[in-house]
Amino acid sequence: MGRIYLDYAATTPVHPEVVKAMLPYFSEVFGNPSAIYSCGQEAAAALEEARVKVAGLIGSRSEEIVFTSGGTEADNMALIGVANAMHSRGNHIITTAIEHHAIIEAARFLEKNGFELTYLGVDDQGIVDPDEVRRAITDKTILVSVMLANNELGTIQPLAEISRATRQAGVYLHTDAVQAVGRIPVNVDELGVDLLSMSAHKLYGPKGAGALYIRKGVRMEPITHGGGQERTRRSGTQNVAGIVGLSRAVELAGQEMAAEAERLTPLRDRLIQGILEGIDHSYLNGHAVKRLPNNANLSFDFVEGESMCLNLDLKGICVSTGSACSSSNLEPSHVLLAMGVPSQLAHGSLRFTLGKWTEPADIDRVLEALPPIVAKLRAMSPLLKNRR
Ligand SMILES: Cc1ncc(COP(=O)(O)O)c(C=O)c1O
Structure with a gap:
């Protein structure tokens, strides 16, 4: 039996059509896009064509797209770049407790550098309240950053409502749409966002390529300095094949x-x-409907997420215990804790994310494999023994 990959939120295999499109840009059209001779200009033309296509998917203009090395860089650029450009107007930034670490750590960096951060909570379904955003805005607020779809739960945030509050207050709105782009329709005008991050490797593209949408007129300082590529907004020779x-x-x-x-x-x-239905004391995390079509995140009482994950791996099934970035530390998910999930239950969570090559038979195999694994682990669980 082949391996079953159910971790498409961590990364996706590159689509064969994508590989085919990229190949000529490694060795045939290899010129530096900043060079003025023809093989450089061919690469530059490919970048501009790519910019039009990326803009097309999110309803922006192509000159509003800046290519980056991925979601993390786009998120850092948005937060740190806007903070540096706007600090004479104010030093307050609002974000949420459930963001990806690319936002949380950039926010902590800004805190160390004199900015004031507000981390908004979420309800028990993992949703941010737009009224709370409105109430948190002060005359010192320069930026609000709320993710569009959460990487652990897949919950989709009410960005259009949030943008009514930011527009009214004249405050920029950024969204980390890394998990949303390519999975649900995303339009920058309908959402009312001023900045938006995306990443290629979540939508069957390569790792190390992404983009930041920056609405025309938004003030942002570059965070990398050098050759002035990307209209001086992101210096560094572009990853042409990746883009x-x-x-x-x-x-x-x-x-x-x-x-x-x-x-x-x-x-x-x-x-x-x-x-x-098949496993007692199991619970769905996040909103049942306002979530990405491919995400199922569940908690199981009296059992550790890591043990379930490793046992599923032995059966050839790859799932995650939280976000890929935090699988190296054993702290329970900050997202589940922010939703009020008790720490013990947060430790017993699994994230299944489906994708292009997921078949109905794969779901059958998980439903067959998981109950005996949970039963076996519970039979030796000190958590359950202590409760008896
Ligand atoms: C919501 C979210 N933001 C940002 C990132 C980081 O993107 P990248 O891996 O392209 O740096 C990820 C990746 O896990 C993500 O899920």
Whole structure:
């Protein structure tokens, strides 16, 4: 039996069409896009074509797209770049307790450098209240950053409502849309955002390529200084092959996203229902409906997430215990804790994220494999013994 990969939120395999589009840019069209001779200009033309395609998926203008090395860099650019450009107007930034570490750590860096940060909480479904955003804005606020879809839970935030508050107050709004782009429709005007981060490797593109959308007129200082690429907003020779890969991935997502969401939603729901019905003391984390079509995140009482994850791996099933970035530390998920999930239950959580190559039979195999694993682990669990 082949391996079952259910961790598409951590990263995705590169689509064969994307690989095909990228290949010429390694050795045929290898010129530096800043060079004025023809093989440089060919690479520059590929970048501009990619910019148009990326802009097309999110409804922006191509000159509002800055290519980056991925989601982390885009997030850092948005927070630190806006903070540095706007600090004469104010030093207050609002974000949430459930952001990816790329935002949380950039925010902590700004705190160390004299900025005041507010981390908004979420309700028990993992959703931010737009009224709380409105109430948190002061005359010193320069930026609000709220992710569009959470990487652990897949919960989708009410960005359009949040943007009404930021627009009214004249405050910039950034969204980390790394998990959302390519999975649900994303339009910068409908959301009312001024900055938006995306990453290629979450949508069947390569690792190390991404983009930051910056609405025309938004003030942002560069965080890298050098040759002035990307209209001086991000110096450094562009990753041409990676960016071409991003743009092909974006193009494919535009064509396939709706059908893919329709295919995955019932599979996701069957997985959730099957687990809730088949395993006692199991709970869905996050909103049942306002979530990405491919995400199922559940907690199991009296059992450790890591043990379940390793036992599933022995059966050839790859899932995650939280975000990929935190699998090296054993702290319970900051997202689940922010939702009020008790620490012990947060330790017993699994994230299943489905994707292009997930088949109904894969869900059957998980529903077959997981109950005996949980039963075996519970039978030797000190957590359960202590309760008896
Ligand atoms: C919500 C979110 N933001 C940012 C990132 C970081 O993106 P990258 O891996 O491209 O740096 C990730 C990746 O896990 C993510 O899920």
